Amino acid sequence: MTLRLHNTLTRRKEAFVPLDPKNVRMYVCGPTVYDYAHIGNARPVIVFDVLFRLLRHIYGENHVTYVRNITDVDDKINARAAERAKGRNISVLEAARELTEETARIYNDDVAALGCLPPTHTPRATDNIGEMIAMIETLVKAGFAYVAQGHVLFDVSKKADYGKLSHRSLDEMIAGARVEVAPYKKNPMDFVLWKPSDANTPGWESPWGRGRPGWHIECSAMSARYLGETFDIHGGGIDLVFPHHENEIAQSEGAHHNHPLARYWVHNGFLQVEGEKMAKSLGNFVTIHDLLRDWPGDVLRFNMLRTHYRQPTDWTVAGMKESWKILERWYDMAGADSSPRAGGGFLDALSDDLNTPQAIAELHRADANDLAGGLMLLGFDPMPVRLVSKKPVDAVEISRAIGARNAARKAKNFKEADRIRDELLAQGIQLKDNPDGTTSWEVKR
RNA sequence: GGCCACGUGGCGGAGUGGUGACGCAGCGGUCUGCAAAACCGCGUACCCCGGUUCAAUUCCGGGCGUGGCCUCCA
The missing domain is CATH 1.10.10 (Arc Repressor Mutant, subunit A)
Known part of the structure; x- marks a missing residue:
């Protein structure tokens, strides 16, 4: 049995070989905590929880380090915080802290209800501002970044292989660009590492004045702090490939003598709702929090795993009902005295780029004990009580x-x-x- | 407009260059007072058009459809 993962860098399935089998390291981009997370956000959380569990199964529970950040500095947060602070005797900064604390707490509760293990570390961006400033200084010194009108920008022309993750050249990006370019940029694709904050915006003192970090730098700083310059797996939704992950690579490798940031880049596909894209304007915006009111968390989790993680998926009520039905029967028949484990076909399927639909098919063929062991490895606790309806009954x-x-x-x-x-x-x-x-x-x- | 992914039976969803995974629904049966549940049995699907091949759902090209990125939306 060899674990194979699809690597976005090479666009191929590759055998997974960790740098250090005693400490397998994975980083996944976490939520920006300004509002309830939606069902699309739940997909990477569940998918990478399964990968975390599989890695623990293969390399040992204490030999996997999983980091998922919490983004608590962001302009959407600032906008909400300004609303909250209105008419109250608190600063925008305090309001932002209040909002992010509250949202992060709800997020953690919701994710726990989905059967996800807490990551080893869940660092908050605002606790790592010093690391970010240090990294930006390194980038400026090394000539990868420049200061312009209070901003610090990454100069993409200095990174010869910029675009290697998303597989596009600078020329293509510039040709396809539809955005107006800020006048202080040397190159249209240059991105912000640090930007100035006014008195009513959260900010921190820095060599470039009071300001706040750009979006991408936090992940570079936090992954380096908790996982080192180079680690094994970096995960997230496919929409993050560009620009977020591309820019993370540019920053981290620029600051770390071109040592690769992550060796395997793993991205989950997008999710639609009832055949339509999910959008607030379409009124089909489904939050995890709302779903958990009507459905057991295990059913949400199972429904998500019925589709391969890289495949686009359609979230439907019909699918949820089917998932509930299957789980209910399984929980009734699963052996009670089992522990997480994986029989032949089941483990082969999971190891083949996390082929959960195939693994689920194997469970349909399994006996009571293999079924229970497989369910537990996937993060289910086969106790019928976990599927009790939220509907009140006498x-x-x-x-x-x-x-x-x-x-x-x-x-x-x-x-x-x-x-x-x-x-x-x-x-x-x-x-x-x-x-x-x-x-x-x-x-x- | 540029780049990219996906398109499998009523539905969900794997997979493969050559005798139809798996599940849900449906149909038939066992069981039952009758049902339900459970169990047993039942299915000639791979968007369209070309090409390569002895053979394509699977490879290549074009088209159509859906979606993603290019705007700090996973």
Whole structure:
């Protein structure tokens, strides 16, 4: 069994060989905490949680370091914070802190409900401003960056292989550009490392005056701090390939004597909702938080894993119902005394670039113990109680009704027995007469 | 406009240069007072047009469709 991963750098599946099997290192871009995360945001979180678990399975629980940052400095945050601060006796900075703390807390709760393990480190950008400033200084000294009108910009013309991740040349990018270029840029593709902040915008003192970091530098600074100059896997959504990850590479390699930033770049595909792109204007913007109100987290997680991570996927209610049905049956039949493990075909599938649909197919063929072990490796805890519907039900009333129905059945009064069953069904309660003579029930969706 | 990805049966979704994975739904059966659940059985799909090949859903070219990036939206 060899783990193979699709590497965006080469656009091929490659055998995964860690730099240090005693410390396999992975970085995944985390949320910008200004609002509830949507279901599209959940995809990388779940996908890379599965990869984290697989790496732990292969290399040992204590031999994998997983870092997922929290972006808590950002102009969208600043805009929201300004709104919050209005009419209250707090500064924009305080309001920003309040907003990001609150949003990050909800995010962590939601992600935990999706069955995701906490990463080894979840650094916040604002706790790493010093590291960012130091890296920017290095880049300026090395000639990769320049100062212009209070901004510090990365000079892409100094990085000969700029574009190697997204596989486009500078010429192509300039030809396709639709944006107006800021006048202080030497090259249209140059990007901001540091920008000035006014008095009402969060900012930090720096060699270039009071300001705040550009978007990309935080990931370069934090990955270096927690994982070193070169680490094994860098993950995220495919939309981050350009410009975010391309720019991370430029910064990190520029600051680190051209040592590669990450050896395997892994990106998940995009998600649509009910056949349409998800957009606030279309009114189909689905947050994780809202979904968790109606569906067990395990069902969301399973639904996500039914599609290969690089494939585009369509998020539908029909799919969620199907997922619930499958999980419910599995949780009923899974062996209780198992631990995370993987039989032959299952592990082969997972190891082949995280082919979760194939792995799930293997589980359909597995016995009770392999099923439980495989589910646990995928991050499911096969306990029927985890799938209990969020719909409120009166269990006492239901068992009373079941008693009455069974009495009627005993008396061969089937008309009355069926009336009771239909009445419960009308309330969404489906009865099941088990072969051993008992009667159980479940909430029908 | 430039660059890129994807298009498989009613639905979801793997995979492969050559006798139709897997699941959901559906149909038939066992079980049941009848159902439900469970179990057993049932399916000649690969967007269109060319090309390569003994053979293409699988490789190549073109088209159409959907989506992504080029605007700090995963």
